[in-house]
Amino acid sequence: MVFPATKLITLVALCVIVFIDICLASPSSLVGIESQNEIKYPFEEKLTLEPLPNNFLFASFQFLLASNDFLINKKNIDPSKFTHYTVFPKSISPILEQTDTKKLSLRFTHGLWDSKSWGKLPHNGYNSGGSGVEIWGLIEARNNTDAMSKWNQLTNQLSGLFCASIDFIDSSKTTFPSNSDVFLNNLESIPMTDPLENSLFLMRGSLANEPICTENLTPFIKLLPNREKSGIASLLDGHKVFDSFWNSMSLEVDTICSDDGICHYVLEILVETVLNVPQLLSRNKNPIPKPSTSDELRCDRSKNTDEVQCFPLPEKSNYDYHLSDLFGKKVNGNNLLSETYSKVCMVSASAENWKIFIKIGDDYFSTSDNCYNLNVDSPIDFFIETEDSSDVSVREHAPVHVSRSLTGYSQDRGGLRISFWNPSVDKNIDVVYFESLPWFMQPYLSSLSLESDANTINDELGEIIKDTYFLPAIDRKRPSHIEFQLNVPANTTITMSYQFDKPLLKYAEYPPDANHGFEIESAFIAVKGWSSDSHKKGREEIYFLRTPTLLLSLSTPDFSMPYNVIILTSTVMAMIFGMIFNMMTKRFITVQKADEIASKSKIRQLVGKLKNLKRVAS
Amino acid sequence: MSLLEKLHRRAANSGLITKAITSLPKLSKLFTIVGILWLCVYLPAEGNFRNTYFSENALMPNQAYSYFRETEWNIVRGYRSEITKIINDTDIRNTVVSDWLNDIVGVKTAIHHNSRYGDTLYGILNAQRGDGTEAMVLAAPWQNSEGDLNTSGVSVAIALLRFFSRWPVWSKNIILVLSDNSNVALRNWVEAYHTSLDLTGGSIEASIVLDYPGTSDYIDFIELYYTGLNGDLPNLDLVNVAVSVIEHEGLKVSLNGIKNFQARDFQARLETLLLGVEKMALAGVGEPIMGHECFSGWRIQSVTVKAKGDKGPADVTTFGRIVEASFRSVNNLLEKFHQSFFFYILLAPKWFISIASYLPAAIFISISYALASLNAIVNNEFSSLPMSSTHNIQALLLLGCCLIFTFVLSRGFSLVICNRGNEHTYNALMTSVLLGSQLFLSNLKSLTKLIIKPELGYRLKCFAYLFFSVVLTSLLVLNFSLSYVISILAFPMTLLVSSNSILKNKVFLIISNPFISTFIATSLIKNTLQWNIFCQLVEAWKDLGCFTWFVICIGWYTPWLMVALSDCNETLNKIEHKSNINKQE
Structure with missing residues (x-):
């Protein structure tokens, strides 16, 4: 350890405070480190389930990570010092350092959030982008040009890392949002390497409707310290996450510094999805949504109903299912690195209507607050039960x-x-x-x-x-x-x-x-x-x-047209050439003279002779 | 080159050019006859049409198994028996069905209110995996073009939307539209969708209009309607998809509702062709609006599928499967419909003529007008007058005046007619006033003392025919059928020569008058006197944006007026005789 012990402790305390500050939603802080020699693993994960109206289920996987300390001022950096990584992904920080990015948001979103019936977007919409890929960066640079070149470097590197065409975000797709105080808060508190020369540039780019699929999820999972081997991340399967009405993956890196220039990165990864429960359950039974058999038909008895006609009822409202029915897998025990247990929580207003049980082996357990710390290393499943699925906690309405x-x-x-x-x-x-x-x-x-x-x-x-x-x-x-x-x-x-x-x-x-x-x-x-x-x-x-x-839709040419044009022009050119060539190589004479000359030609004479011969013969 | 030169010399030696010039009137007639024969004899003949084919490989119709069957039939019947109860109540039916649709997962509904044309309920099924930027429309008007209640059509449409909501395969949103009727209400919704609606589902790529009146469980065959307004046709690929899907379900297709749809002989091909031309020429005017026409002009490919008969072999779910399979096919598209043909004439569900083959028919006739114009300028003793002569300028000025007059007439008449609702006697009165005034104008020569100089008469004719030829040529790319029909109907105009008797000229003028001719032609086609035809023309413009009224007024009436003016010439007769005699000498 390079730092004196007391300093480290204050730092850790600071980290903790900062973490509490940014994780208002999460009930516990990230780390609790007592001893100075202990290597800390600031990592925390949590799965929140929230039933939405019409039998939708909102699942939010939240991962919080922090890096080790580093010095913001490059001049003070001791070249002999080595960088040490614990849980923080090794691939992220070099990119941020090279491009002087102080804050990075990357969002992959797809689908339609039905705010009229589901209410506000999660996290007040901060962590989800528009359909496609959206990237925000706060870059320290000397001027716009410098910022743009760093931005290009950033997008190119992220493109490779996240298997998306982020490198297509060039200057023609990049903006410098002007209301940065709205889009970012506490702009002043963000530290700079060279505050005298440089200033901070907030930049934004996005790719509309960039297809988002498994190959984009895998890089996210790779950033986690224990991959999908254990903890709630073991539920993340591309087939299930993307088989949803709305899904969003986001990555948020902030640089947090103390007054004396010692900093660390905080990384928040969110994978969120809205699933339709009846649809997934029926698909487990039969992957093709064939017409239901006549005894499965749910008909409205108050209307004309007999063996040949059936006025359909809406989906039923009493459900019970295992989480593994939705995600195809069980949670593979607690995550192996974090100091805190992985958490799984169910958020709902009416606790009597919505019950969640943890299933370990063949035994079911429950808690009063519908929250579970995963403190076992064996596969864990959850059982969700409701009598009336329309009784959901009223999310706040969207303000607009x-x-x-x-x-x-x-x-x-x-x-x-x-x-x-x-x-x-x-x-x-x-x-x-x-x-x-x-x-x-x-x-x-x-x-x-x-x-x-x-x-x-x-x-x-x-x-x-x-x-x-x-x-x-x-x-x-x-x-x-x-x-x-x-x-x-x-x-x-x-x-x-x-x-x-x-x-x-x-x-x-x-x-x-x-x-x-x-x-x-x-x-x-x-x-x-x-x-x-x-x-x-x-x-x-x-x-x-x-x-x-x-x-x-823009006017689009017929892309085979150039070939038609080439053929047509070539024909016209050939004809013009023929005419000009003709005129250049021939003599101009009167018609009479031409006939005269023609009659003297050898072939004409020969023909004349033959005709004569014929006449003589006859 | 030498070949051309030789031909030229041969022609010059034999005096072909002078002969051609003197026989211009004959040539003009010949070209018209060729134009008529081209369409009616040449095109339907064996070897001049082609088999349809899928140009867009992504469509892949009938590659997926259709599942709208079995218990879905019960659900269709369930919806149908409820709809039968409410379908007559225009006040509540939209709100009731809106509640049903809201129970379907992923569907958002809204009602587009319009007090003049009628309300429209629409629901958007958001494609779960799609981008939400493209949509397909499934429209089922409450009332079809014949005024029948579209009970089964609406029930199938609702049951289909419910069925579709369970499939995760959609890449385009599906919009269900239930409009009060299949014409103005639907048209108004389409227009509102592109201008003022808050709930939208992206750009509409294709639409299918369902027409299945009654409560029968069985279908004999399917009628497919595709001709849009203003000569707009859906991409041939969409028609191919519909035909292939219907035939895959084992049903026969009747194009445009033709009676004799099983035969494939020359006569049947000719009938199908002529019916197609008639539908296109009269789209929005004499023909009932089936529904798909409402999407014309917004780059939406659209067809109407109408179920006929109640015996079998197919049932209601077959009708649903036709839509299901067509939507599955269109859903595969990554790009908009852009391959295949946008201009074609169908001879049978799987036989078509492309634009390159049928266009000459109309071109021949418009050439015959150009020849008539040439005839008016060269075949008289005034042919040597310079270009800048006062007669030319006078004729041009008169052309301008006629244009202004016809434009004012077209706007003015549209204000007068139809403004008292669809009051039949009033419209009949206005129609007779219009027709009467035309009769008067046709007899300008005998009824007034108006006399113009013979030189001017020839120039007027020349500009009139030339103008008409240009109008026809530009129109034939937009609406081939309209251009073709008008050019044939107006042809007697070119037969007007001073050597004829006054009576003959008068008859030619009367029958080539746009209004009289339209009235007679539509009355003959419909077998009843069409007193309402001008009201329909004006309304088609106001409500549907169909430009036929202006083509008739400005494109056709202007040259006719000029020809009628040129006829007011007493001396022309003698001079023309003289010039003919001179030439013969």
Whole structure:
């Protein structure tokens, strides 16, 4: 140990405080290290299950890791000092150090979060991106160009690490969000290596509808200290995680420092999925959803029902199933590294209706708070039982619902329509609307118009948009970047729309399967001051949500057309050449003279002679 | 080169060019006859059509087994008996069905209210694994084009959506649309979907409209409708998918509802072809709107599937399986429909003529107008007048005036007609006023003292025919059938020469008048007097965006007016005679 003992202890204490701070949701702190010589393993994992309406089940796998200490100021680094890794993945920190990234968020999300019936997004939407891949980075750099080159380095390295096309996020897909105080809190507290020369750049890029599959999950599992061998990670199977209505994998790295420049990384990995329980259970029975047999039919007896007709009832509401029915596996005991036990918890309002039992061997046990510490090393299963699955804990309602759609039909122009609905009865909300459009969507801010369903406020529509930020696109280099601050009145729908042009692309700029259309990344909305609870601070105070992605159709050439054009032009060229060549090599004479010359030609004379001979013969 | 030169000399020596010029009127007639024969004799003949084929390999129709059978039949019947109770109650049926749909996992519903055209209930089944950016539409209007209640169609559609929700295979959202009727209400929903709806499910790639009135359990055969508005046709691949799926289920297909759909001989092919041309030319006007037309113009491939008969061999679930298999097939698409043909004429469910083969028919006729125009300029003693002569300028000015007049007429008449609802007597009155005024204009020569110079008369004709030829040529790429039918109906216009008797000219003028001709032609096709036809034309423009009314007014009526004007010429007769005599000498 290089550091004096007292210092280490204060550091550890600091770590603990910081951890408590960031893990407000988790009930326990990460580490509890007493002895100075003991190597610490700051790792904690937790599986939260939460029933949602319509027999959906939300499962959230949360992993928290921290790195060992390092010095932020590179000048003070002792070159002879070695770096030691315990639980923190070895692949992450060199990337962060090389690119001077202080904070990194990487999100792989797919599916539609039905906020109207499921309520708010988990973690207030902070940890989930739009459909596809989204990456945020806080990079310390001298200027924009420097930041961009570091960003490119970062995306290229992450691309290899996470088996995704993140390297396609170049300058034409990258934005520097301007409302960084909304998107990030405590910007001041983030340490810098060289505060005099450098400043921090918040950068964002995303790939809409990047297909997310098992090969993206595997790298996440590889970051965990005990892979999928033990602990709750043993449930993570690509087939099950992605067979869901909504899923999100996210990785969040923060640099946390003390005042004297000793820092460590904190890594939070979340794998979250929304499963439809009846669907999965019936698929276990029969992978093909064939029509049910006549005795399995659930008919509404209050309506005409006999042996040939059946008015179907909604799905039944009393269920019992094992967790292994949903994930195909059992939890492989406690994780082997962490100082704390792996936790499995069930969150539900009505404890009498929702029961979760732990199954070890053939025995079932239960606790009063539906939370379990996994303190055995044998396979563990859970048994979930409910009498009325519609009795679910009421998640908080989303403070705003946003829908976004393309309008128009022509190939040279189109429109975007975004509608914000504030369902609250009495509370106006402040919204930051962020949108990054590819350069081939050329918006006209002059066509921006606002509409409202409430006639009373139509006169005040001009006051809805509080602040605008617009950075126009540069062809092939920079996307359009729109940030609006709006105030949406209570119980009102505000519809914002504007028109854009669709330019022609160059022949080689069309992606493969060009006729599919172009994926437009989702817009991103941050809601400020939505919560009635004034105690919530920092990250808790802001709710994030994303709109679904869009598919833009541009005029697409028939890619075999160039060959037709080549053939046609070649023909025309050949004909012109023939004519010119003819004219250049021939003499111009009168018709009479031409006939005269023609009659003197040897062949004509021969023909004449033959004709004569014929005449003589006859 | 020398070959061309030789031909040229031969032609010059034999005076072919002068002969051709003098026989321009004959040539013009000949071209029209060739145009008619091309479509009616040449195209349906053996060897001139091709078998349809799948151009897009991703479609793979009928490759997956269809499971909409067995107990799904009970569910269809269950829904049907409930729907029978509520289908007549327009106030509650949407809300009741909306509740049913909300019970289906993953479905979001909304009602699009429209007081003028009728409400539309729609539900979006979000594709669990899809991107949510593309959609397929399953539409079942409450009332079909004949005004029958679409009970089975709606029941099958709802049962299908429930069935689809259990499948994880969808890559595109599925939108169920229940509109009040199959025309304006559905059209209005499609328009709202692309402009003002909050609940949307991405860009619509394809749509299938279900038409199955009554409560029968069995089907004899399927009628497939595909002709859209303004000459818009669905991609041939979608029609192929529908035909192949229907035939795979063991059912016969009748295209556009043709009666004689089993035969494959020359006559049957010709009938199918002519019916297709008629449907396209009259889409949105004389023909009932089946439903799929409502998607025209939004780059949505769309067909209507109509169940016919109640004997068998197939049953309700077969009807559902047709949709299931078609959706499974369209679901495979990664790109939009872009392969295959967008312009074609079907001769049988699996025989088609591509655009390259049928286009000459209309081109020949439009050439005949160009020849008539040439005839009007070269075959008289005024042919040597310079281009900038006052007559040319006068004729051009008159063309402008006629254009303005016809435009004003088209807008003005659309304000007058139909504005009192669908009051039959009023519309009949307006129609007779219009027709009467046309009769008056046809007799301009005998009823008024209007006289124009013969030079101007020839120039007017020249510009009129040329204008018409250009209109027809540009129209034939958009709506081949409309262009073709109009060019044939208007042809008597070119037969108008001063050497004819006044009566003959008058008859030619009257029968080539756009309004009179449209009235007579549609009345003949429908076998009843179509007093409502102009109201329908105007409404088709207002409600459906069908541009036939403007083609008739601006494209056809303008040249007709000019020809009618050119006819007001007493002296023309003598001069033309003289010039003919001169030429013969």
